[in-house]
Amino acid sequence: MPLKIAISSQKGGVAKTTTTLSLGACLAAATDSRPYGYNVLLIDLDPQANLTMALGVNPGNLRRMIGDALLEQSSLLAVSRESAIANLDLVPASQGLLVLDKVLFGRPGFEYRLKQQLTSPAASQFDITICDCPPAFGTLTLNALTAADLLIIPVTCEYFSARSLQQFMELVNLVKRNTNPTLRYRILITLFDKRNRISNIILDQVRSKYGSTVFRTIISIDTRLRESPVVGQPITVYAPHSRSAEEYHALAVELMNDEQTQS
Ligand SMILES: Nc1ncnc2c1ncn2[C@@H]1O[C@H](COP(=O)(O)OP(=O)(O)OP(=O)(O)O)[C@@H](O)[C@H]1O
Numbered sequence: 001m002p003l004k005i006a007i008s009s010q011k012g013g014v015a016k017t018t019t020t021l022s023l024g025a026c027l028a029a030a031t032d033s034r035p036y037g038y039n040v041l042l043i044d045l046d047p048q049a050n051l052t053m054a055l056g057v058n059p060g061n062l063r064r065m066i067g068d069a070l071l072e073q074s075s076l077l078a079v080s081r082e083s084a085i086a087n088l089d090l091v092p093a094s095q096g097l098l099v100l101d102k103v104l105f106g107r108p109g110f111e112y113r114l115k116q117q118l119t120s121p122a123a124s125q126f127d128i129t130i131c132d133c134p135p136a137f138g139t140l141t142l143n144a145l146t147a148a149d150l151l152i153i154p155v156t157c158e159y160f161s162a163r164s165l166q167q168f169m170e171l172v173n174l175v176k177r178n179t180n181p182t183l184r185y186r187i188l189i190t191l192f193d194k195r196n197r198i199s200n201i202i203l204d205q206v207r208s209k210y211g212s213t214v215f216r217t218i219i220s221i222d223t224r225l226r227e228s229p230v231v232g233q234p235i236t237v238y239a240p241h242s243r244s245a246e247e248y249h250a251l252a253v254e255l256m257n258d259e260q261t262q263s
């Protein structure tokens with residue numbers, strides 16, 4: 001503690017944002033074994049601002065967003081805001097990040113801007129930060145991977161997805177060699193359809209190749225997860241007893257148990 005997580009994959013639509021929000025909400029929630037929940041900060045690093053919108057915040061109306069912190073014009077705390085969920089704060093994004101991704105490149109120490117913000121004393125009030133990355137490997141993703149202790153890579157069990165995982169691992173190794181040698185990674189299977197034969201074959205392949213880095217918890221396809229962003233609520237609030245809410249709770253438990261063994 002504190003734990004810094006990046007959720008990233010260069011592949012689009014693999015549930016990065018859904019996982020950031022659902023896992024964050026599960027970690028923030030009180031449970032029998034953890035009566036107060038963790039203090040969680042979610043950071044939207046994607047110009048699409050899907051995480052921001054999924055928490056009911058309009059990215060068009062922001063006075064400040066993550067870009068201001070990356071340009072060192074604001075502190076991370078000054079750009080963060082409380083969400084409607086207890087213990088869950090958000091640093092929002094807007095479309096302006098699209099330009100910032102390019103503007104930041106080449107500035108001195110540009111890869112370390114987010115890391116600096118997250119290691120400031122003010123940020124230590126958060127037990128866990130989770131960064132939602134865009135589906136591309138630019139300066140924003142590089143900042144998230146440089147700042148993170150742990151990278152979670154969501155993977156769907158389709159042929160192209162498994163292939164792009166291989167390519168993404170090369171980028172992860174590049175980050176490990178250059179800006180973050182202690183970065184660890186875990187793979188999360190998402191949007192899983194257990195009735196599909198190919199999905200099961202690819203699941204076996206991913207598990208045999210990546211071993212214990214693959215979370216035992218699998219996130220299945222569940223239409224409730226498609227509905228919850230529309231009403232601006234995490235699945236834990238929108239459908240707390242749904243299968244996907246239970247799966248994300250199981251993921252939170254597995255993650256924190258493994259992290260405690262690790263430290
Ligand atoms: N387990 C699931 N079951 C059903 N739908 C899901 C599930 N997980 C995510 N989705 C839906 O799949 C779509 C893509 O999910 P999401 O936006 O989280 O992916 P992403 O990786 O963040 O996408 P992008 O690369 O565009 O940022 C969304 O419509 C989301 O609601």
Ligand SMILES: [Mg+2]
Nearest residue numbers: 016017046050
């Ligand atoms: Mg997303």
